[in-house]
Amino acid sequence: MGICDTISEKVQGGRAKEVVALINQALEEGIAPDTILTEGLITGMNIIGQKFKNNEVFVPEILIAARAMNKGLQTLKPLLAKEGIEPIGKAVICTVKGDMHDIGKNLVKIMIEGQGIECIDLGVDVEPARVVEAVRESGAQIVCLSALLTTTMYGQKDVIDALKEAGLRDKVKVMVGGAPVTQAFADEIGADCYTLDAASAAQAARKLLGK
Amino acid sequence: MSYPKWIDKLPSEHKPMPILSFPSAPLMGVSVYALTHDANIQANGIVRVAQETNAAAAVTMMDLSLEAEAFGCTLHTSENEVPTVVGALVTDEDEADELEIPQVGDARTGLYIEAAKKAKSRITDRPVLAGVIGPFSLAGRLMDVTEALANCICDPDFVHAVMRKTTPFLIEYAKAYKAAGLDGIVMAEPLSGLLSPALEEEFSAPYCKELIDAVQDDSFAVIYHNCGPNTPKMTDSLSSLGASAYHFGDAVQLEEILDKMPSDRVVMGNISPAKQFLGGTPDSMAQAVKELLEKCAGHKNFLLSSGCDIPPKSSWDNIRAFFRASEEFYAE
Numbered sequence: 001m002g003i004c005d006t007i008s009e010k011v012q013g014g015r016a017k018e019v020v021a022l023i024n025q026a027l028e029e030g031i032a033p034d035t036i037l038t039e040g041l042i043t044g045m046n047i048i049g050q051k052f053k054n055n056e057v058f059v060p061e062i063l064i065a066a067r068a069m070n071k072g073l074q075t076l077k078p079l080l081a082k083e084g085i086e087p088i089g090k091a092v093i094c095t096v097k098g099d100m101h102d103i104g105k106n107l108v109k110i111m112i113e114g115q116g117i118e119c120i121d122l123g124v125d126v127e128p129a130r131v132v133e134a135v136r137e138s139g140a141q142i143v144c145l146s147a148l149l150t151t152t153m154y155g156q157k158d159v160i161d162a163l164k165e166a167g168l169r170d171k172v173k174v175m176v177g178g179a180p181v182t183q184a185f186a187d188e189i190g191a192d193c194y195t196l197d198a199a200s201a202a203q204a205a206r207k208l209l210g211k
Numbered sequence: 212m213s214y215p216k217w218i219d220k221l222p223s224e225h226k227p228m229p230i231l232s233f234p235s236a237p238l239m240g241v242s243v244y245a246l247t248h249d250a251n252i253q254a255n256g257i258v259r260v261a262q263e264t265n266a267a268a269a270v271t272m273m274d275l276s277l278e279a280e281a282f283g284c285t286l287h288t289s290e291n292e293v294p295t296v297v298g299a300l301v302t303d304e305d306e307a308d309e310l311e312i313p314q315v316g317d318a319r320t321g322l323y324i325e326a327a328k329k330a331k332s333r334i335t336d337r338p339v340l341a342g343v344i345g346p347f348s349l350a351g352r353l354m355d356v357t358e359a360l361a362n363c364i365c366d367p368d369f370v371h372a373v374m375r376k377t378t379p380f381l382i383e384y385a386k387a388y389k390a391a392g393l394d395g396i397v398m399a400e401p402l403s404g405l406l407s408p409a410l411e412e413e414f415s416a417p418y419c420k421e422l423i424d425a426v427q428d429d430s431f432a433v434i435y436h437n438c439g440p441n442t443p444k445m446t447d448s449l450s451s452l453g454a455s456a457y458h459f460g461d462a463v464q465l466e467e468i469l470d471k472m473p474s475d476r477v478v479m480g481n482i483s484p485a486k487q488f489l490g491g492t493p494d495s496m497a498q499a500v501k502e503l504l505e506k507c508a509g510h511k512n513f514l515l516s517s518g519c520d521i522p523p524k525s526s527w528d529n530i531r532a533f534f535r536a537s538e539e540f541y542a543e
Contacts, residue, residue, distance in 0.1 A: 014364065014365075055440075055441070055444070057407070058406055058407045058410075058441060059360050059405040059406070060361055060363050060364050060405075060406060060407070060410060061364070061407070063357060063360055063361040064361055067361070098289060098292075099295075100287045100295045100296075102356075102357065103357055103360075106357055149292050149295075150485075150489055150522040150523070150524050151289065151291050151292045151523075151524065152292070180485040180489060180490070180522065181485075182485065182486055182490050184490065185490060
C-alpha cells in the first residue's frame with residue numbers, strides 16, 4: 001500500500017496526528033503536495049463520504065475524519081499555495097440570520113471541503129450583507145445556506161434578494177438545505193439547488209462547478 | 212417492566228397522537244415566547260389543542276432548550292420560535308465532573324411543571340404527557356452538539372461524565388411530572404439517532420434505560436421519541452429499553468421500523484412536520500396520511516402521529532386535514 005493510500009485510510013479513521021506525520025513523511029519522500037492532497041486527503045474523504053451516504057458510517061465518524069483531513073490540509077496549504085495549486089472552487093457557507101443551529105452546516109462544509117472546494121464559513125446567525133461581502137471578497141461561485149427553523153428559513157430568500165441587489169446573483173449558484181426546507185420552498189425562493197443531506201450537497205456543489 | 216396498559220389500546224381506538232402543542236400560539240393569538248415563558252398561557256395552549264382535536268393524548272410543549280437552561284446554558288430567544296441553546300457549557304471532562312446538577316424547578320422547569328399540572332386538571336378526556344429531553348440529547352446541548360458527537364469517539368470519558376449529570380436530573384424532572392399527576396412523558400432523544408448503533412448502545416441506551424426504570428410503572432408511561440435517521444439500525448437496542456411506546460420521525464420508513472420493533476409495543480409516527488404540517492396543503496396532507504395508513508395500519512401496534520414536534524407556524528387547515536384523513540380512512 002502506498003503512502004497516499006495509508007493517508008487516505010488514516011483520514012477515514014480520523015487519525016489526525018498520524019495523517020500529519022504521514023504527510024510529512026510523504027513530502028520527504030518527494031511526493032508532490034497536490035498528489036498527497038488528491039490521492040490521500042480527498043480520496044479518503046470521498047471514500048468515507050460515500051460510506052456516510054450509504055449509512056455505513058455515521059456523523060461522529062465523518063466529524064473526526066474531517067478533523068483529520070483539515071489537520072492534513074493545514075500542513076499542505078502553504079506548499080500548495082507556493083505551487084499555485086488552487087481548490088476546484090469556492091463556497092461561502094452559513095446558517096442564516098436568526099438561526100443558531102450549525103450541525104447541518106458543519107456537515108455540509110465537511111463534505112464540500114472533502115471534494116476539494118474551499119469553504120468560507122461565516123458561522124451562524126449571518127446577515128445577508130455579510131454573505132454578499134464574503135462573495136464579493138472571495139469570488140466564491142457557490143453560496144450554501146442552512147436554516148433549521150421555520151421562522152428563519154425565509155432568511156435564505158433574503159440572502160438571494162441581497163445578492164440580486166448587489167448585482168451578484170448571476171455570479172453564484174445558491175444551494176439551500178435544512179430541516180424545514182423542501183424542494184418546493186427552494187423553487188419558491190429562487191434557489192439553484194436543494195439537497196436533503198450533506199453528501200448530496202457535496203456532489204451537487206461539484207456539479208454546479210462543472211467538475 | 213410494567214407500563215400503563217391504556218397505551219396498548221390506543222391503536223384500536225384509531226385516534227392519532229401527534230406531537231402538537233406549539234401551534235396553539237397562533238390559535239390563541241400569543242407569541243411562542245409568551246407560550247414558553249408563562250405557565251397560564253402554556254396551560255391554556257395545551258387545553259386549547261385538546262379542545263380543537265380528537266388526539267389520543269395531549270402532549271405539553273416539547274421545548275428542548277428547557278433542561279439545558281436549568282443547567283446554565285445560554286439561550287437565544289425570539290418572539291416566534293422555540294428557544295435555542297448557544298455555545299457550550301462544558302468543554303472537557305474536568306468541567307463535566309464539576310458541573311452542578313440543577314434542582315427541579317430551576318430556570319423555567321418549574322413553570323413547565325406548573326403548566327402541565329394545570330392542563331392535567333382541565334383535560335379529563337385523554338391522558339396528558341409531558342415533553343422531556345432525553346439524556347444524550349441534553350448532553351449535546353451542554354457540550355455543543357458537534358463536540359458531543361465527535362467526543363463519543365475522541366473522548367468517551369468526557370461524554371460519560373456529562374451523561375452522569377444529565378441522567379439524574381432528568382430522572383428527578385420526570386418524577387416531578389409524575390408527582391404533578393401527569394400520565395407520562397414523551398422523552399425526546401433525537402441526537403442519538405445520528406450515532407452508529409454501537410455508539411447509541413454505549414452513550415444513550417443505558418442512560419435512557421436508567422431513566423425508564425426509575426420512573427415508569429403501570430400508572431406513568433415513558434414514550435421514547437427519536438426522529439434521527441439511524442433508528443432502523445437501532446431497533447434491538449431501543450426495544451430493550453422497555454419503554455411504554457416508541458415514536459419515530461419522517462427520516463425513516465415506518466413500515467420498516469414496525470417490522471423490526473416488537474409487536475407488543477405501540478409504534479407511532481411519522482407524517483412530516485416540515486413537509487406536510489408546515490409546508491403542505493390539506494390535499495397533500497390527506498394523501499400523505501392515506502399512504503402511510505395504507506402501509507402501516509395493518510400492524511395492530513401502529514398509531515398515526517407526526518414525525519416530530521409540529522412547528523408553531525403550521526397551518527391549522529393542515530392539522531385538521533391530518534385528523535380528518537385518519538377518520539375517513541378508518542371509517543371505510
